[in-house]
Amino acid sequence: MNAQPTRLDLERFRTAIVSRVGLQFDDAKLGFLGEVLQRRLDKLGQPSDTYLRGVERDGLNGEVNALARELTVGETYFFRNIEQFRALREIVLPERLHSAPAPRTLRLLSAGCASGEEPYTLAIVAREAVADTSFEVAIRAVDLNPAVLEKAASARYAPWALRETPPDIQRKWFHPDGRDLRLDESIRSAVRFELGNLASHDPELWLPATYDVIFCRNVLMYFSPEQMRAAIVRMARSLAPGGFLFLGHAETLRGVSDRFHLRHTHGTFYYELKEGGEPSRAWMPSSLPQSRAPAQSAVVVDDEWFDAIRKASERVAALMPSPSVANEPAAPSLPAAPFWDPAPALDLLRQERFAEALVHVRAGPAPDKPDPDVLLLEAALLAHSGQAAAAEEVCQRLLKIDEFNAGAHYVLALCREQSGHQDGAGEHYRVAAYLDPQFAMPRLHLGLLARHAGDRDAARRELAQALLLLKREDASRLLLFGGGFGREALVTLCRSALVECGGRP
Numbered sequence: 001m002n003a004q005p006t007r008l009d010l011e012r013f014r015t016a017i018v019s020r021v022g023l024q025f026d027d028a029k030l031g032f033l034g035e036v037l038q039r040r041l042d043k044l045g046q047p048s049d050t051y052l053r054g055v056e057r058d059g060l061n062g063e064v065n066a067l068a069r070e071l072t073v074g075e076t077y078f079f080r081n082i083e084q085f086r087a088l089r090e091i092v093l094p095e096r097l098h099s100a101p102a103p104r105t106l107r108l109l110s111a112g113c114a115s116g117e118e119p120y121t122l123a124i125v126a127r128e129a130v131a132d133t134s135f136e137v138a139i140r141a142v143d144l145n146p147a148v149l150e151k152a153a154s155a156r157y158a159p160w161a162l163r164e165t166p167p168d169i170q171r172k173w174f175h176p177d178g179r180d181l182r183l184d185e186s187i188r189s190a191v192r193f194e195l196g197n198l199a200s201h202d203p204e205l206w207l208p209a210t211y212d213v214i215f216c217r218n219v220l221m222y223f224s225p226e227q228m229r230a231a232i233v234r235m236a237r238s239l240a241p242g243g244f245l246f247l248g249h250a251e252t253l254r255g256v257s258d259r260f261h262l263r264h265t266h267g268t269f270y271y272e273l274k275e276g277g278e279p280s281r282a283w284m285p286s287s288l289p290q291s292r293a294p295a296q297s298a299v300v301v302d303d304e305w306f307d308a309i310r311k312a313s314e315r316v317a318a319l320m321p322s323p324s325v326a327n328e329p330a331a332p333s334l335p336a337a338p339f340w341d342p343a344p345a346l347d348l349l350r351q352e353r354f355a356e357a358l359v360h361v362r363a364g365p366a367p368d369k370p371d372p373d374v375l376l377l378e379a380a381l382l383a384h385s386g387q388a389a390a391a392e393e394v395c396q397r398l399l400k401i402d403e404f405n406a407g408a409h410y411v412l413a414l415c416r417e418q419s420g421h422q423d424g425a426g427e428h429y430r431v432a433a434y435l436d437p438q439f440a441m442p443r444l445h446l447g448l449l450a451r452h453a454g455d456r457d458a459a460r461r462e463l464a465q466a467l468l469l470l471k472r473e474d475a476s477r478l479l480l481f482g483g484g485f486g487r488e489a490l491v492t493l494c495r496s497a498l499v500e501c502g503g504r505p
């Protein structure tokens, strides 16, 4: 048995894993990584330095697959997030069939397919949706872990894997086989499985403008942000113009890519590649509080609000040029934004002196170079001062620059609610909550809307989530979006609404 890996060995191992397969492990997982490293060293009989040099130098290709067996999470089942398959059947496949004339091949990719349940579900849905035989359907499925691919090839599943599969589909496409269910041969043979690494640039897998639809669900959430960006760049390139990308329900492209439109149907979200597929030069991730990454979140207590605002001001002052996404030609650098300090406007907002705050904002950066953060501040001030139509107009301008701006969707929702359009409001609150899962205010409003509509289950769910998020919500974001209420008042409001709906605070 080899000597126990040192902390330095573990750091090298962790870095090599991110760069080879994209997977990121935080400090809490170092113990687990240490066990994996020890097992690999014992198995190969190598000293740690020799082994780590091999992994770092890309010299051990088979080792990547051995590591995949140890490091990946293969949880999956048929018709997982069934609403996405409804959207696929009723919206996406019909649009793709119309996008280019037959005869042609419709290409679907399941990236990170695990033991096959996802690509086989794609095959079932495509079989039932594509009646026109002049379209051939090709389904490709890729995973890093050879063990899950072996299971996929056998096409036999325990009933538990079909827990979300509608009974008529079970009867039609599965055959009892002992305690298991065997997939119909016509579906099994419709999927081509391959060993592949989404974190590597494989020119054959990522041929340009190839796929009509990519499902890459519950994979990128385990990747480092850089590797996730790089994978999304590859997927955007290899999608056909107007092609679709489905991510897991907890994964978003906010702050990752501006090459897609967000689509929201059937109670689910997915992405459509913009025609031309080019990033807009004006796009940049927002630096105001709406874009706090969960990993950086910290509890900010109310009396620290000014500090939080100052930090927001600094973030605005340090506006970055367009993000250069990995492997992508850098955008021509934009002229530096003139310094503009939002702190006085935020201070006036805190004092509810909205008109004066608006004067400050409008005296800010030149209007020919709209800044998402300044627009968001202006929209919030207009909404606070009851000017819903003007606020909506500013939000629409903002969404043209940054379609995934959660704050803009939130303010739009507020405006729709103010003008009595509850449905439109609910839609925008849902988009805001999806784009930024840490954003408390849209959850609170969704809960209140559900309570108003008499849907107590949905109200309890949303309010319970809002309560958790409110406790750790960014103080400056509460100032911007809290409607004049502080954290404690919002928590109290949320708690009492939750109790009223039969929930436990």
Ligand SMILES: C[S@@+](CC[C@H](N)C(=O)[O-])C[C@H]1O[C@@H](n2cnc3c(N)ncnc32)[C@H](O)[C@@H]1O
Residues within 6 Å of the ligand: 021, 022, 023, 068, 072, 073, 074, 075, 076, 077, 080, 111, 112, 113, 114, 115, 118, 142, 143, 144, 145, 148, 196, 197, 198, 199, 216, 217, 218, 219, 248
């Ligand atoms: C949680 S499963 C998701 C399965 C399926 N997409 C779903 O949502 O039900 C994640 C899968 O991604 C695979 N995976 C992780 N990193 C990968 C990589 N770099 N390349 C290819 N597959 C990877 C894992 O092996 C695992 O089977």
